[in-house]
Structures are given as C-alpha cells and as structure tokens.
Amino acid sequence: AQKVTQAQTEISVVEKEDVTLDCVYETRDTTYYLFWYKQPPSGELVFLIRRNSFDEQNEISGRYSWNFQKSTSSFNFTITASQVVDSAVYFCALSEAGGGAQKLVFGQGTRLTINP
Amino acid sequence: DAGITQSPRHKVTETGTPVTLRCHQTENHRYMYWYRQDPGHGLRLIHYSYGVKDTDKGEVSDGYSVSRSKTEDFLLTLESATSSQTSVYFCAISDVGGNTEAFFGQGTRLTVV
Secondary structure (H helix, E strand, O other), rough: OOEEEEEOOEEEEEOOEEOOOOOOOOOOOOOOEEEEEEEEOOOOEEEEEEEEEOOOOOOEOOOEEEEHHHHHHHEEEEEOOHHHHHHHHEEEEEEEEOOOOOOOOOOOOOEEEOOO | OEEEEEEEEEEEOOOOOEEEEEEEEEOOOOOOEEEEEEEOOOEEEEEEEEEEEEEEEEOOOOEEEEEEEEEEEEEEEEEEHHHHHOOEEEEEOOOOOOOOOOOOOEEEEEEOO
C-alpha cells in the first residue's frame, strides 16, 4: 500500500528564514508521481508541483525548491527567504503513474507559520 | 482556475439524516473524486469516477455512496449521517493522460450534530 509521511506537524519560523518541509513516502510501484499542495487559511488546495519518479532532477521555482531522492524515498520542499504569505498547511501526496485516475494518497500535512 | 463548484459550501445536519453533496465541473474532465479532510489524516479518498455511471471505492468509502449521471456532475451521498462524518469534503477533477494534475474545489464543511 502507498503511504506518505510528513513528520513535522507544525513549523514556526520568523520571516526571511529558510524552511524545509519533509516528506517521506512508501510505494511498491516502480513509476509514480509525487506532488505538493498548499492550503492557505482560505481553505482551497493549490497545486505547487508534480514530479515523475523517473526524474530525480531537483527543481527551483522562485523561492521554492524541491529535492527528490529516490534512495531515501523523500521529496522535501524548501522555501527560501520565507514570507508571511507562505503561512499555510502544506501537503505532500503520491499517486500511481499512468494515464488513468489520479488517486492521491496524502500525508498528514505540515502547518507552516511565518511570523513577521 | 479550474471550473469546479461544490454545493453547499456549509451544512449542518442531524445524525441519521441523509445528505447529498454536489460537485459540478465545466472542464469536461474524465475523472472526478471525493476526498475528506480531517485533522491528523490529511485528505483521504472516498470514491472516484472514471466516467458516466462508472465509479469505484477509495480508502474510506464506508457510509458513502456516489453517482455520476452526467460528465459534469458527481454526487456524494451520506445515506444516514453520523458524527464521524463531520469533516471538510473536497471534490477534485483530473483529465486523461499522465502529464496532468488534479484540481480541487473549494470544499464543503459538513457538521453532523
């Protein structure tokens, strides 16, 4: 069975600090997708990134970066120079690959608070 | 933003009553999903649909049924609501092909008293 673990329930940092959110996953599939979603206080789920299991290249998008390591089954998310607007709950998720239904298995979420 | 509308957005109901939540999409996506969000559990898949009249169970399907009579509508029914079904319910859609992500609706907060 697939499983995603986000061990950090809550993180609180001061604005401009760098922060890393951890995500560890379990799957027997050889190909799969990994995702990060953001849930701001307004409640909607915002897609941030999708990564294919065969693509271990790290990705950077502005202040956001993602580190995918198959050897440790981890897909960590770093926010550089955090801002108050980054305060949200962040979810890591996993789905099987292929062109079919995208049944997501979510982690428990990490509540990130950025203090001014 | 993806065209997904959930209704109602908030509902309070009594234990034992039937409840139906509606998800409507304007994207013509093939797949539709219902998730529930609870503290400490993240989101968990209840049911999903891969076409009109084609549905399947997810991880936490007990106590729920679904129907999809049109591509654009996916209904979630609690036949007899219980307090353990108090939750925030999210509908999601995705299209065919591997290079796609799921888009989520705004959520429905359901309280069973």
